[in-house]
Amino acid sequence: MTSILKPGLTMQAEQARHDLERLLYPAANWVQPSTDPEGRPVLDVLVVGAGMCGQSAAFGLLRAGVRNLRVIDREARGREGPWGTFARMLTLRSPKHLTGPDLGIGTLTFRAWYEAQHGAEGWASLYKIPTLTWRDYLLWVRDTVGIAVENRTALVSLKPEGDGLRATLEGPGGQETVHARKVVLALGREGSGSLRWPRFPSFDPRSPAASGRVLHASTEFPFAPMAGKRVAVLGAGATGFDNAATALDAGAAQVTLFARRTSLPQVNKSKWTSFPGFFHGFINLPDEWRWKFLTHVYSEQVPPPHESVLRCDGDARFAVRLGEAWTDLVPGDDAVRIETIRGSHVFDYAILATGFDVDLMERAELAAFRGAVRLWRDRVDAAEASQHAEASRFPYLGAGFELMACEGTALPSARNVHLFNWGSAMSHGQLAGDIPGLAVGVDRLVQAIASDLFVADAKKHHAALLAHAEPELKTTRYYVAP
Numbered sequence: 001m002t003s004i005l006k007p008g009l010t011m012q013a014e015q016a017r018h019d020l021e022r023l024l025y026p027a028a029n030w031v032q033p034s035t036d037p038e039g040r041p042v043l044d045v046l047v048v049g050a051g052m053c054g055q056s057a058a059f060g061l062l063r064a065g066v067r068n069l070r071v072i073d074r075e076a077r078g079r080e081g082p083w084g085t086f087a088r089m090l091t092l093r094s095p096k097h098l099t100g101p102d103l104g105i106g107t108l109t110f111r112a113w114y115e116a117q118h119g120a121e122g123w124a125s126l127y128k129i130p131t132l133t134w135r136d137y138l139l140w141v142r143d144t145v146g147i148a149v150e151n152r153t154a155l156v157s158l159k160p161e162g163d164g165l166r167a168t169l170e171g172p173g174g175q176e177t178v179h180a181r182k183v184v185l186a187l188g189r190e191g192s193g194s195l196r197w198p199r200f201p202s203f204d205p206r207s208p209a210a211s212g213r214v215l216h217a218s219t220e221f222p223f224a225p226m227a228g229k230r231v232a233v234l235g236a237g238a239t240g241f242d243n244a245a246t247a248l249d250a251g252a253a254q255v256t257l258f259a260r261r262t263s264l265p266q267v268n269k270s271k272w273t274s275f276p277g278f279f280h281g282f283i284n285l286p287d288e289w290r291w292k293f294l295t296h297v298y299s300e301q302v303p304p305p306h307e308s309v310l311r312c313d314g315d316a317r318f319a320v321r322l323g324e325a326w327t328d329l330v331p332g333d334d335a336v337r338i339e340t341i342r343g344s345h346v347f348d349y350a351i352l353a354t355g356f357d358v359d360l361m362e363r364a365e366l367a368a369f370r371g372a373v374r375l376w377r378d379r380v381d382a383a384e385a386s387q388h389a390e391a392s393r394f395p396y397l398g399a400g401f402e403l404m405a406c407e408g409t410a411l412p413s414a415r416n417v418h419l420f421n422w423g424s425a426m427s428h429g430q431l432a433g434d435i436p437g438l439a440v441g442v443d444r445l446v447q448a449i450a451s452d453l454f455v456a457d458a459k460k461h462h463a464a465l466l467a468h469a470e471p472e473l474k475t476t477r478y479y480v481a482p
């Protein structure tokens, strides 16, 4: 997918580049070149994942003069992240004026981009940001600031190599090994663990009987075959309602949304955390307080946006069955039988809107680190950990989003793996997941990486300082030759 720029946008991109030039972007590279013990050149940073967080991290690094980097994404251009794939809402849930991927540069904001195409009136009449419009905006920022993403290139495995890292990548040209001093894992929501599949006695998500009839809402699948069919949706969050609405739009005969709870959550606690004090200060709270804040936020659950509810409600084909937990899911060749605490139902399709599980250590890419890095469960007492099982599986990260080796484990490279995705939330708050905290998160990540790269090379920098002999007074009569 290439971007075709409208004339207004071309001018906007020129203005933004002019601003970047005034800010001396990209800064000159200052990192000392390095090689591994066998003399092979080493990347300073490998950024894995070019969704919103990965591309913003790369932008921040280039701005800080860390230029020996590569950015990869396993998906094709335009398919990074949820926006063009499984995000089925019509608009973003956030308000239109949010900032983040611009990293504080006015001409790179969503508003500037939108006004360049639709004028001030267009901006005033925009209600919320259409999902694909946000995807296109992200691509425009990426191109304007000059981030070269290697698409269709996946990180297959990451292994410690002394205090550096050895990454195996799989791309269009086959497999390759890359040696990197730092790796930023910006793998997105699913990249903190995996899709959450609920457990039922008769259902195995890997079984072929399930394929095609039982679908996970956070994956891509066609809705056209649902025309004239009966569709069940499990889960009453935003994704549940958005999938129900998409099935209705596709002409489903009947869509029934089930939830265990007897009423929908009413308050979005996560929204309360979206202010600068929380973004900057959360990391400095003692563990006990970080745990208290975020376990409360997560245990409250997020209400579906009213726009998503209204998309479904009022359609005679739509029904909600609250307080009706599923007890079994039996996929058959022609239909799916769903047992609930109230009875038995037959549908043609079942969509599971059950979100993502956080369990970083289950990621295949990180198998070499399994059992060796700290998790939140190591920081709280056993009763708390079992009460908040998911929160306890989040990695316990350091101040620069770095993994931390378990006590007594010799794994110096762990601190060179920076987790910049949803999995960082228990440690840092929501700085690498939702849009509003993104710029604060990028700043923190970039400062940590730049600082580590500098400190590790202190000797080389000191030698460079001693060798530094640029005469300042050559054009004056006070010049003294060295």
Ligand SMILES: Cc1cc2nc3c(=O)[nH]c(=O)nc-3n(C[C@H](O)[C@H](O)[C@H](O)COP(=O)(O)OP(=O)(O)OC[C@H]3O[C@@H](n4cnc5c(N)ncnc54)[C@H](O)[C@@H]3O)c2cc1C
Pocket: 048, 049, 050, 051, 052, 053, 054, 072, 073, 074, 075, 079, 080, 081, 082, 086, 087, 088, 091, 092, 093, 094, 153, 154, 155, 156, 186, 187, 188, 189, 191, 365, 420, 421, 422, 432, 433, 434, 435, 436
């Ligand atoms: C449906 C949905 C709606 C959302 N709406 C909002 C909203 O309105 N407002 C808000 O603030 N937030 C919203 N969010 C949350 C957040 O903004 C998004 O999840 C956003 O995409 C996060 O960006 P990211 O870079 O962390 O992840 P992603 O955008 O998902 O990017 C991660 C990238 O990593 C790549 N990747 C993964 N594994 C590998 C690998 N091994 N090798 C190479 N590449 C890999 C993936 O291909 C992907 O492109 C929403 C999230 C979802 C799922």
